[in-house]
Amino acid sequence: MGEPSRLQAIAEYTGYPVAMLLAAFGQGDLVRLDALMASFAESPRWATVRDWQPMPAGLPGRVRFFPDHRRDRWRAALHPTAPLFHAAPPATMDLGFAAGNVPGNGLLLALLLHVANHTILGGSSAPPPAVLVRNSRQAPLLEPWVLTAIEQVDPELVAGISMLVWDYDDAALQRLLLGRVDTVVATASDPVIASLDAQLQSLGRPVRFLRHGHKxxxxxxxxxxxxxxxxxxxxxxxxxxxxxxxxxxxxxxxxxxxxxxxxxxxxxxxxxxxxxxxxxxxxxxxxxxxxxxxxxxxxxxxxxxxxxxxxxxxxxxxxxxxxxxxxxxxxxxxxxxxxxxxxxxxxxxxxxxxxxxxxxxxxxxxxxxxxxxxxxxxxxxxxxxxxxxxxxxxxxxxxxxxxxxxxxxxxxxxxxxxxxxxxxxxxxxxxxxxxxxxxxxxxxxxxxx
CATH class of the missing domain: 3.40.309.10 (Aldehyde Dehydrogenase; Chain A, domain 2)
Structure with missing residues (x-):
């Protein structure tokens, strides 16, 4: 299938016209991957709790951190130059859940997790975790197309990424997967996130859960x-x-x-x-x-x-x-x-x-x-x-x-x-x-x- 045919198929499946897909994904100069890589080089400091600070690694703009707990404001006052982030324990598998409201959510999740796993603070020598993303049934074509194109250029860039579709209501499969992962990232509706939260709470072991619901x-x-x-x-x-x-x-x-x-x-x-x-x-x-x-x-x-x-x-x-x-x-x-x-x-x-x-x-x-x-x-x-x-x-x-x-x-x-x-x-x-x-x-x- 040639590129025009693939685009037309994606358009028909997602319901968005080819013109919108081309406009959204054709503006690579507005989405800088070099800036993304630079963002992994340095942690923001505790000073961001008290005031706006320049973005780390020389990136344009500014960053501010709003802590959930008041005690962290005291820590920021005492240690303003200390890094906010520290390396998480080594992981073996990360799991993503992608919404289908706009094309590309699953691709964004997969690439962010994959890149992050290769740039963890502290330079861990452990093998990077595998990345499994549950893609939306509303957008099953774009992500595999892009990942396949990357793989044809350099297979190592996407090694360890898998994108599948399964039923949220398959309780046995969900429990099996959630029981083996270290990090879960979900871009989904609020009810789906609440369901995942409840399933993770029932596991009896800590799992990092990064949520992105209705916004x-x-x-x-x-x-x-x-x-x-x-x-x-x-x-x-x-x-x-x-x-x-x-x-x-x-x-x-x-x-x-x-x-x-x-x-x-x-x-x-x-x-x-x-x-x-x-x-x-x-x-x-x-x-x-x-x-x-x-x-x-x-x-x-x-x-x-x-x-x-x-x-x-x-x-x-x-x-x-x-x-x-x-x-x-x-x-x-x-x-x-x-x-x-x-x-x-x-x-x-x-x-x-x-x-x-x-x-x-x-x-x-x-x-x-x-x-x-x-x-x-x-x-x-x-x-x-x-x-x-x-x-x-x-x-x-x-x-x-x-x-x-x-x-x-x-x-x-x-x-x-x-x-x-x-x-x-x-x-x-x-x-x-x-x-x-x-x-x-x-x-x-x-x-x-």
Missing amino acids: ISFAVIGREALTGDPALAATLAALDSTFWDQYGCLSARVHFVERGGRGSPEDYAVALAEAMGTLAHRLPRGVAPRRFLHQAYDTYKLLEADGDVRVLTHYDDDSLVVLDMRDWSAPQWRAAVNRCTGRVVVVRPVDDLGEIAPRYLRALPPANLQSMSVAVSGERVLALAEAAGACGVTALRSLGRAAFPQLAYSWDGLLPLDMGNNRPAGRFTTLETDDPLSELAPTLARLEL
Whole structure:
């Protein structure tokens, strides 16, 4: 089967068009493997518990660690230069469970575990653990294709990796596998993670369990990003809410737009609606049902009569953009977030970036917060990152890069070193650049939007 035929088969199986697959996996310069390898070279220090520190190994950006236990703040004060990570005991087998909401989850898990096993701190001489990944039935074609291609170039690069599909309800097989592994990493729904947690607890022996359940992400546009034509920020933000039809955990749902710039939140919303309409021709919708889009449209059209809601797209458009200026209650805020799937975006004006964390993020469960795509100046982004990180957000990157996260940085509060090493309980938050605003134009040019 040739590459075009393989791509078409993957598209038909996953429900995402070939154009989206090519756009997502064809931007290798936005996902730097050299940075991933560098991230294994050096552990963050305890100083990250008390303040933002430069990323280790000379990587761009900054890192912060939010510990679960107050006692660790005292340890950080006493030993700020000590490394946070230390090598885990030698392992024989790692097990991954991959979700099927977007293509490539299983591949990411397999490669992260495999690379981590060859770069464990302390340089263990023991053979690296085998990696077994339970792939999703919704995405069984992409991962074997890529791994086979790597194997044809250099078999040793993927030696020890196995990707299979089996039934979660096969209790005997699950218990057999879980009873033999040292580390489990799951990107799955919250019920599946709860089931795995219960099964691991019943084993009666310690197993490292790294969880990644249901997550939500946002976009933040500061007033300094709207000093000129709002189309620059709007085009990149449209990309962040278009990939995988918003079913990926990194897809921006609500866009917070700060008042006070030359362009207003209303100007941004108009530009965003136009950008999403244009982008739909390049990245057509997948097979996700339109009824969710239509239901959200009907809901917001009924609210328009009160004057605080403006719908900027049409019923049969491929996306929905809404400017919502109502005084939200907590249930209304959560409902707005939950409606934003299938290319539904709510633009939310704010008077100041400082209100996003206490007014909005703190009203959501910290375990469900994932990342922010930001268009904010370097002088202001650290304050935003500190407030968002304290609420549970684990990564901030420049606008337009939500679908291309740098693997060297925080993934749901975990760094690559978490795959094969131990550290105190808590979560990392990383900022992938010190000046997100300066990256907007280069990102737009690189993506040829």
